[in-house]
Amino acid sequence: MASTMSPAIPQVERNGLDVARMTATVAALKADPALAQFEFRARNRWVTGGENRSTIQDFRGAGAEDTSRTVAFEFTNGEPPVLLGRNEGANPVEFLLHALAGCVTTTTVLHATARGIELESIRTRLTGTIDLQGLLALADVPAGYEGIRIEMDVRAKNATEAELDELIGFAKAHSPVCNTVCRPVPVIVERMRL
Structure with missing residues (x-):
């Protein structure tokens, strides 16, 4: 047969x-x-x-x-x-950092792969500062993060420092979570029965 x-x-x-x-x-x-x-x-x-x-x-x-x-x-x-x-x-603002780290990392991996860059490692540290007076309505300051810093250690087998810097900038601009945090996004909060 x-x-x-x-x-x-x-x-x-x-x-x-x-x-x-x-x-x-x-x-x-x-x-x-x-x-x-x-x-x-x-x-x-x-x-x-x-x-x-x-x-x-x-x-x-x-x-x-x-x-x-x-x-x-x-x-x-x-x-x-x-x-x-x-x-x-973890509290919700810490989960936001987790979501941001995960999304920027995944976006970096995705676009490194598309560019033929072979990654060795990615390590990321995030810090965010909040003035709780906003949450508690004690002062006219934002209730959320005043700023977030993402420090990325990206190592690759076949990419220059300039290529990695460009990749990180591209990932920041195209990460859905980073993009959501970096621009005003309408959020509707409404009371209803679920």
Whole structure:
């Protein structure tokens, strides 16, 4: 019995990403920009004091509801004792730093991969300053971060310092979380029954 086999397409990974899948995804989005529209969701419930829990599971993207997650991710938000909590978990402004670090790192890896840069390591340190007088309405100052500093140590096998600097600048401009934090984004908060 004769069988025909198609030649194997070598799977090329760079920085832990499948280059062929990445290329196919970009081509699909160029061919049908509607596939690029995503809706992410989170749900939250208050537990007690400063403790509350968020669950994240479902989202819509690539033209369909995603069903790949059978179990929700759960995150506990808490506060340190100095802010009336019991260290139940990181507080929301710390989670914002976590989200920012994760997104800038992932964006850096994605675009390094597209540029053929082979990364050795990325380490990031974030610091943000807040004046709690804004939260407590004690002074006319912003209630959120006054500034955030991201320090990145990016090392690669085949990139110059100038190429890495340009990559980091590009990642800052194209990271969805960084872009959201760096520009005014409308947020609607409304009371309703869930």
